Amino acid sequence: MSDNKSGRVLLEVIGYGALAALLCRALVMAPLINFVLLLTPTPFIMITVRRGWLWSAVSIGVALAVLYLTGGVIAVLVFAVLVIPTVVILAWFFKRKSDAFYAALASSVVVAVAGILLVQAVKWATGREIFDYIQQALRTLFSTTDMNAGIFSMLRPQQGEPISPEDMAVAVTAIFKIMLPSMIMILSLSAGFINMMAAGRWLKKYGADISDIQPFHEWALPNDAAKGLLSIAVVGLVGMLFGISGFDMVFATIMGVLNFIFAIQGLATLDYIMIMSNMSVVARTALMILNFVIFQLMLTMLGVAEQIFHIRRNIKNRYNGGMDS
Missing domain, CATH: 1.10.1760 (Arp2/3 complex 21 kDa subunit ARPC3)
Structure with a gap:
């Protein structure tokens, strides 16, 4: 060189x-x-x-x-x-x-x-738990935020009771601890x-x-993998319904994973539809980012619909032929 x-x-x-x-x-x-x-x-x-x-x-x-x-x-x-x-x-x-x-x-x-x-x-490195740093950062963030607005009011002990940045930081950190897995x-x-x-x-x-990397618009969750994940979710749900300790978090974790995976599949399906509409790469990228950030639930629903109804395969069959990546 x-x-x-x-x-x-x-x-x-x-x-x-x-x-x-x-x-x-x-x-x-x-x-x-x-x-x-x-x-x-x-x-x-x-x-x-x-x-x-x-x-x-x-x-x-x-x-x-x-x-x-x-x-x-x-x-x-x-x-x-x-x-x-x-x-x-x-x-x-x-x-x-x-x-x-x-x-x-x-x-x-x-x-x-x-x-x-x-x-x-x-x-080990600092003698403090990572949640201490999260709580400190949240306290700083909330100190510059209107604590009476929107979602913040939902965490009040009683409706109408004022909530301080310190109380809010403690409440949100507690949620972080529960949702960590x-x-x-x-x-x-x-x-x-x-x-x-x-x-x-x-x-x-x-x-x-x-x-070779499979084009993103062709990415799909294998049927066997989807069935396996859903089976595990059912087991977690049964354990939670019977009140077995820890199964509520197991179920929440599995549902979080399923939500993410189907959201990605929904995003791939959306990309496929936009490509079939001859949309430019820049527009596709911007819309995909916007949808993933703001409308993730809709993407999850689209991903589930793709898994059940094979939307992309039906579109491809209708228009007789694939497409290049």
């Missing part, structure tokens, strides 16, 4: 690392749009596959340094535990030209384990599959020699 090319690559990896860290700090507390942080591993995966492990380590090192300067040890710990495993697993699978589905699944499992370890790692499961699945699709698509665009 020439000196000029090495210099360009160095600037590229430093820029990626610094930008990723700054975006994490800027968007972490931003409602609705902070879901884009799930894509944080994607540029590092691309660097690893295209440039090699050394350049990826440099880029991640820059990101960790910027996070330490702007957010301290906790920001570094969260980034390292939640981002690096996804980068390593997906890049390794891409380099081996393995099946993309299994790459995403393996990455999701690793991220889930990492998320569980993160909760303990924060306590569901949140870890859904976020790990999101991180694995979204980064697999995003990184795989861009790597293909840049000519990287990786296994």
